[in-house]
Amino acid sequence: MQYITLNNGLKMPQLGFGVWQVPDEEATPAVEKALEIGYRSIDTAKVYENENGVGKALANSNVAREDLFITTKVWNSDQGYENTLQAFDKSLERLGLDYVDLYLIHWPTPEYDDYVETYKALEKLYKDGRVKAIGVCNFNVEHLQRLIDECDVVPAVNQVECHPYLQQKEVKEFCEKHNIYLEAWSPLMQGGEVLKNDVITSIAGSYSKTPAQVILRWHLQYNNIVIPKSVTPSRMEENFNVFDFELTTDDMKRIEGLDRNERKGPEPSEMNIR
Template sequence: MKYFELNDGNRIPQLGFGTYRLNGSHAVSVIDNAINLGYRLIDSAVLYENEGAVGRAIENSSIGRDQLFVTSKLPGRHQAYKEAITQIQESLYSAHLDYYDLYLIHWPNPKKDQYLEAWQALIDAKKFGLIRSIGVSNFEPEHIQRLIEETGVTPAVNQVELHPYWSSKKVREFDDKHRIITEAWSPLQRAGYAMKEDLILQLAKKYNKTPAQIILRWETQINVLPIPKATSIAHQEANLEIFDFELTPKEVTALTNLDKDDGRRLDPYTMEG
């Protein structure tokens, strides 16, 4: 596994494993398989209601805790400072973990306007030793700029919707400027239409790869960390096999240009979560 260096001195795998809508014993089994195959970054959230399953898979694993990078996210209903601190503790208890490698504010919820308070809670939770790195999810540049100006602390990661139909160009440019790693949820676009694009099919044939592998490789080459979810061992294995080839700069640009004005599924200005 290759790694990105974070702006706080820690490092994070360049490819992660998503757990959205994975729950119960099925989730434990799927995550067990992923860890055994070589995934080291496991992404969860309070809203996914699966922190316990993630923790059980980690307990079952023969891989040392210090070799795993575990993420969870603070829900909007607990952005008030004291509630945020308590929720971080509850997240750790749920997963039977002593610390999270990364904890994110799940959505900015700008209408509620408590994300600055939540950010201060994450800063303090890091000082308390509950979290190694802190970041945000679905934040636009103006939201992050406010965090930096008010606290002097820059997020290490910004997890956003990102796929061939929405490359989050504005966010990526801001993140890169501030040494923030952009992480991609829905990196393969959940509906999967992008995998039928002629360009992607042509590149898959050229490199003898699957359309999904072409997309994931493109994301890593634009300095993005994808976190695909895959329940089958075959797809989990395939998603890991993206570091043995490289797209040309021209091909990377062509893939980025697949952007659509209506490509984004969820609007961070109105979404609450």
């Protein structure tokens, strides 16, 4: 496992296991298998409705709590200062934990203009020691800048859709300037069309690796945190086995050239579902 150090000194596995769209009853065996393979970072959220299943897997695990890195998120309908504090308590209860390692705002939902207030609740949780680090998801530069201007704690992480067809260069540059790690959700792109790209498949062939392994390796070398999701044990193992090869500078440049700014998920400024 490879670790990065967040802006508050907390160490986080650079490769984690995501459970988006994994039903609650399937989350337990999936997370148990992920921990068996060697994953130590698990990424869930209130809206995924599988925190209970994740919590059961953690309770069944022999891995020490201090060796785990657990992330969850406050959903849009729970935003606001008091609402967020209450939502956090419920997430913690479902997970069966005393604290989480990383707590994130799921979307800025700027139409409602309550993400600053929500983030101040995250700051309280952080200062009270109930969360080891705080951050956001799907924040554009203007949303991040407002937090930096109006709040005390610079986000440790901004989790965004990111893959070779959507490399998020503007957001990435801003995050690097402010010592915020970019974390990639949907790192292999929803629908998987990037896996069939000729550049990716030719690089994969040269290393006797799969296209997915090449893309995950690109994320790691691009200094992203990455959280692929799969409930298929063989695919989970494949996604984890990306530490035994390294892409060349030329490989990285070829993949960099694939950027199309092609988004599969919502544009953050327009996502206002509660």
